[in-house]
Structure formats: structure tokens, C-alpha cells
Amino acid sequence: MERFTQGFYGYAVAMLVCLAGVGVFLLVTPQSRTEHLPKVDFSIDVANMRRDAPYQVWTPEPVPVGWIPTSSRMTKEKGAVTWKLGFATAKRPEAATRSHAMLAQSDEKPAAEFANRMANTSEVTGSIQINGVTWEQRLRKDKDQRSLVRLLPDATVVVTGTAQWEELSALAGSLKQQAKVAP
Template identity: 85%
Template structure:
């Protein structure tokens, strides 16, 4: 028995036993090949914002097909109300999903909020979506595209790593919500 556990052959046998155990473990362990993205319900944030925000809230009605809302955060700090709603896009055939975010705030001056959300102040163009002009910005090093709309009472930003057509679909789905009556 002592010869069996010493030397090169003993080492090789021990390694073979360990590799077989790992292989067996991987074979019997259930593994999911499907994508699992946690989905959030942002309706509570929308209802609260409709009551408390000093501006009319814009929400996707409905969100683009196949998109999954992954985060929602509404804050009011120092008299400024901000809402950020994140999405995983539907993706393109054979490609992974991208990310997009709807952000809106009554921060003054509006350009500072827009610059921070877009990570750039450089305007690269404009686009018409449902008859409304949106400012386009692109930050190449972050692969971030942004659509910005400066309204009198708030700034609306649609931004992310999603392609222009995907961001345009999100911007095109936005509907203004009426203020909730107290």
C-alpha cells in the first residue's frame, strides 16, 4: 500500500481521482443555460412621482417589446426630484442585450444634469422622434449614446450602450403622466 501512495504514479493516480470527482460533480449539478435578468416593478415610483414631483413625469407606455426594467430609483434631495429607470434591451439576433436608462430631473441648470447623464457636453446632432426634437450626444470611449430633451420644467435623458434605434424606440414610447390629485 505504501508504494501505491508515493512517487509519481501515486501523484498521478490522486490527480486522476480528483479530476474524476470534479467531472462527476459538473455532470450532476444542474446548470441553467438561460439568461436570468431580475425584473423590477417601477409602477410604485411612478405613482409616488405623480403625487410629489414638481414636474409632469414621462414614462414608457408601453416599454419597447422584449425590454426588461432592471432598476428604478426616485430621489428628492435639496429640493431636486430625480428618477432613473434602467432597462436591458431586447437585443439583436445573435447579440447580447444592451443597456438603456431613462433619467429625468428638475435640477437647475438643466444642462448640468444632461451633461452628467450623457457624460459629455458635446452635442453631435439632433433627431426627430414622434415630431419632437431630441439632442444627440455620443461619448466614444464609453460607447454611450444619449438623447436629451430640455423641457421648461424638467430635463429628460435617454442614454446607454444601446444603439440609436433602440434609444429612439424608448424615447418614442414616452408618455407624459398627469399629476395625481391629492
């Protein structure tokens, strides 16, 4: 019995017993194969934005099919009202995972600084027409981030993320302007 508890053979036997135990544990532990994405209801932030923002708010109506709203945050800082709404896009057949997209809007001044910060670049790489409206296209290759920017007289709207141009265009195309609500 002493032979198996000392030296290299004892160490090897102990390691095999431990690895066998871990293997059995992994085999009997249930594995979840489903996505676990947080889903948020952003309707409260929309209502607050319609009441508090000095500009007319843009919301996706309807949210693109298969997209999941994962975050919503409204802030009032330094006189600016900002709303950021994050999404996990629909699964694409060629991709194993979902991409991410965000709608950001604010009356922050200067507007160009807000747009540059949300897009992570100030370089305009082109423009695109979506529902008769021109959006600036911006690309940050090293972050795999694409952005659509719309500078309005009273606010800035940015649609950005790792989503493909078609997906970002679908989100931008779904945006509807909401009427301001009196406080």
C-alpha cells in the same frame, strides 16, 4: 501500495482522481440556460413621481416589445426630484446578449449638469427628430454609451445606455407625459 502514495506518481494519481471527481460533479449538476433578469414594477414610482415631482413626468407607454424593466429609483435630494428607470432591451438577432437603456428625468439645476452626468459627456454629436420632437444625441465611445437628451423648461429627460440608437429612439418615442396628481 507505497509506490502510489509517494513522489511524483502519487501526486499525479491524486490529481487525476480529484479532476475526475470534479468532472463527474459538473456532469451531474443541472445547468440553467435561461436568463435571470430582475423584473420590477415601476408603477409605484410613477404614482409617487406624479404626486411629488414639480414637473410633469414622462413614462414609457407602452414599454417597447421584449424590453424588461430591471430597476426603478426615485430620489428627492437638494430640492430636486429625480427618477431613473433601467431596462434590459429586447434580444437582437446579431447580439448574444441584451443591451441596457435608462430613462432618467429630473428638475435638477443646472439642467445641463444633470444631462452631462447622465450622458457621461457634454459633447453634443448631433440631433434627431422623434415623434416631431428634437433630441440631442451624445456619444461616449470609450464607454460604448449613447444618449438622447431633451432639455425642457421645467425638467431634463435623458435616454441613455449601451443600447443602439434605434433602441434608444424607440424608448424616447414611447414616452408619454403624465398629468400631475394633487398631493
